[in-house]
Amino acid sequence: MTYLIQQHDTQKTAEQFLLSNGYSAALIRRLRRTEHSILKNGSPIYTTHRLNEGDTLSVTLPEDHGSENILPIPMDLDICYEDRDLLIINKAAGVPIHPSQGNHDNTLANGIAWYLGEKGETAAYRAINRLDRDTTGLLILARHALSACILSEMVRTHAIRRCYLAAATGLVPPEGVIDAPIARAGTSTIERCVDFERGDSARTHYRTLCYNPDTNCSLVELRLETGRTHQIRVHMKHIGHPLPGDFLYNPDYRLIGRQALHSWQLDFIQPIKKEPLHFEAPLPDDMRPLFGMDLPLALYSQRSPLG
Structure with missing residues (x-):
């Protein structure tokens, strides 16, 4: 990584500059332990060294050796x-x-x-x-x-915008915000529940796209404001519209063999190039039959209007 120091960064230490550009304190400590990993105008410096406008700061990231305990196995990846x-x-x-x-x-x-x-x-x-x-x-x-x-x-800091699609049991209201704290359920290490006394704050925005009376399922678009474990699954159960096929919160597998939840859209700034990125993944095949028809593309092929 190479940076040209601008006037507003003059007299910052190398460490201050790196912190302001997204380097964590732990990563900076790793750089300190690696010889010649931080160069100013081609010469190695300490992280306490101050920078001036026009300087070139070069950073060599620690080499990745992979995760040694992870066995490579062929897999069909999308x-x-x-x-x-x-x-x-x-x-x-x-x-x-x-x-x-x-x-x-x-x-x-x-x-x-x-x-x-x-x-x-x-x-x-x-x-x-x-x-x-x-x-x-x-x-x-x-x-x-x-x-x-x-x-x-x-x-x-919620700078990555995440939207999901879910099938929910029943006719879900047109839109709303679920503001309900989430905690562990009893002594379980896996299950979560809404708990207004000891839970961590959790907010989910939702919008209902369509409803199929034949399966009694709504297609719901959801945006996370927080990221608690099982947040969507717990929140939808809390408002009386659990996801079908959810082995923890609604183990009814007549319609689908898994929780009907899909990570649909991501919007964020590319971390290094600083360019805006937008991605979306179409509704998977096992969720479409819950709505008894070929869903109109307009329902899920455009950027979500939720916040």
Whole structure:
């Protein structure tokens, strides 16, 4: 990474400049431990060194050796976008994002390790937004430490706009905001519930696109203002419209064999090039029959009007 120092950054230390450009304190510590990783006008400097207008600051990011404990396994990946800094994947249902106890070789991490290996590349596995195993749709993967730092901060500050499509049981009101804190349900490590006394704040905006009386399902567009575990699933149950096929919150599999939830649209600024990016993934085939017809493209092929 190479930066030309502008007048407004004059007299900042190298560390202050890097922090203002998205580098985390942890990444800067790694750079300090790597010889010649930070150069000013071609010469190595300490992070306490002050910068002047017209200086060229060059940063060599720590080398990625991949995640050694992740076994590369061939997988059919739907890659929507790829550049030097990130990948956008349209994740299939039934695929966990991370390895876990008892499941080390059937995860997206294994597929990504194989995909990069086939191209002669390695990178640590860095999933930015979380999707449950049975949720389909768009997922961001950072390809190096700096893009991971910037994208993670964008998630924390709600700078990544995330819209979902869900099938919900019943006729959902035309639109609204669900403002209900979420906490663990009892002693469960997995299940969540609305809890106004001990829950963390959670807000979900929704808009109903259509309703099919034959299946008693509404197609609902949702935008997350926060990112709590199972937020959409818990919030829709809270307002009396749970997702069909949800093994935790509505285990009714007559219509679909998984929770009917899809990560539909992502909007954010490319972390390094600073260009606006927009992605969308069409409603998956297993959700379309819930509405008894070929849904008009106008319902889900344009940018969401939700906030």
